[in-house]
Amino acid sequence: MKSETIRKQLLELLIDFEDELKSDNLRQKVLSLIPCYHHLRDLGKSLIPPAEARSARDRILHYFLKYQGVVISGDELLVVSGIQEYARRIRELRVQFGWSIASGLTAAQMAEENEFDFAHIDAAVMGPSDYILLSDEQDRDAAHRWNLANEIRRENISVRDKLLKYFRKNISQKITGEELKYLARDKSEWARRVRELRTEYGWPIVTKNTGRPDLEVGVYLLEADRQSPKHDRRIPDPVKCNVLRRDDYKCTVCAWSHDEWNRSDPRHLELHHQKTHAKGGENTEDNLVTLCTVCHDDIHRKK
Template sequence: MARRSQQSNPEQLRIQLITLLENFESELKNEDLRSQVIELVPAYRLLYDLGSSLVTENIPAARDRIIYYLKKYPLTIINGEEIMVVAGISEWARRVRELRVQLGWSIITGVSALEMANEGDLEIEGLDVSTMKPDQYMLINTEQDREAAHRWNVANGIRKEKNISVQEKLLKFLRENVGRPVTGEELRYVAGDKSEWARRVRELRTEQGWPIITKQTGMPELPVGTYFLELDRQAPVHDRKIPDSVRGKVLRRDEFTCKSCGWKIDDYNRADPRILELHHKVHHAAGGENTEENLITLCNICHDKLHAEENRKKNGR
């Protein structure tokens, strides 16, 4: 069983460590390798103890020290070596995974951050997340997600399915969680850790019309790095080619509010799971374009009513 680091007075540990290293000078003259290694073991343990003791609160568990450190520096790029020092154990990476999978802390890796950033789904003011390295981490939400363990269990089942494409797995997971936010790390796991996952999610939104939104594309209150399938239905074919940049500008211009009934994105709840859509003032069939001037924000209820009314008039009813 791996030794757990012992929290103590950092200054006392520092002095003990210096003493051990000074005494090791004589051991360097010893040509027996094993003897040298054995003499270094206490120093190795003291260094782990010193790292864990930098967290001055009495937090005996490595996992708890890790989340304490990450919560102290949210939305900050943290090196894996930092976590190793605070954890005081060699198995710190496993503890990070436990925090994410079992306990619902939104910790992303540099790999996932880069993939999301490349698709425009991860933007943090004043921080270039595209520079994150694979062995770096970031806590993107300081609130614990109690439903995460269930979602990871669902994700594990979908990930193992055979004869189904990455995109189909992603859509299945999103539909299993309609009306609930999921993280990029969960989606990456569902995709079998394939780097294409972020692009496939984007295609589901922009090419197939699934109402998957992020903080950048329609729901500002969502945590960064989070995806949200608003409704289990695809948008009409003619609405699927609206560029995200145009969609975002129209939604912001209309203050994320239906211009017909006044429903706002802040009013979303599962009992009334409507979503915001963009309506073409001049339809595609009549030469209308995907421009800000030709688009207006409507909730899906008002959007459907408007098209139904137009169809009745068209058919002379």
């Protein structure tokens, strides 16, 4: 077995190094350790058979997929990849190949806005060199979006405006927190700005915890290029989620749900005040009902 052969060779080198420790020649000690380092690296690489993953990037992806949803430290990736620049390979997996790998910083920023829905993980204790694969589904459109993000990132506009522009260029497309963090030039405010776009400016940006349980953790999606009326923007997220859950995430008039979404019928779900806000109707679960945008517009048109 290759791994066992490497282990034995490494053990022999370490035993021989015992004599080097008695020497006062520093350089000779260093030179004697170099083969040990290479054998240790080869041992780590050999843990994943070449038939399953040949390159460093493939070994990193193999490891993430085997432990999807588990916090992986950079030291683990250093071992299995056999290279120092494993972080560059992680970026390639994100940007070029569309794998949703979140860093510890991004996970912590999502957790501050209650968007990191892993009950068994405390994102606050994750370090900058910790990573987690949020989904085992590859997004093959990611490369195009990352190129667009790079263009918008350089524009001389506010972080919120960059985020909104990016969302409006990718309507109904799943966007990861890593994309938004990059767009905001790694500023920690990006997650708060996304929430403001939804709650204060009325853009229908949804996540797993804000009305779209079908979405993966760490994914953001702008459902339509339209803002909700100002009075609807004051509905608290918990109330909105409870109403959607109560109505089974379907329009209470036509029974449309997101399972029927398609590009030729790009509607989404909104909440409607049964007693209008202008007449004192409150943002309570009893006064709110789920409608698709088509039925919602039709009701207001008739009124």
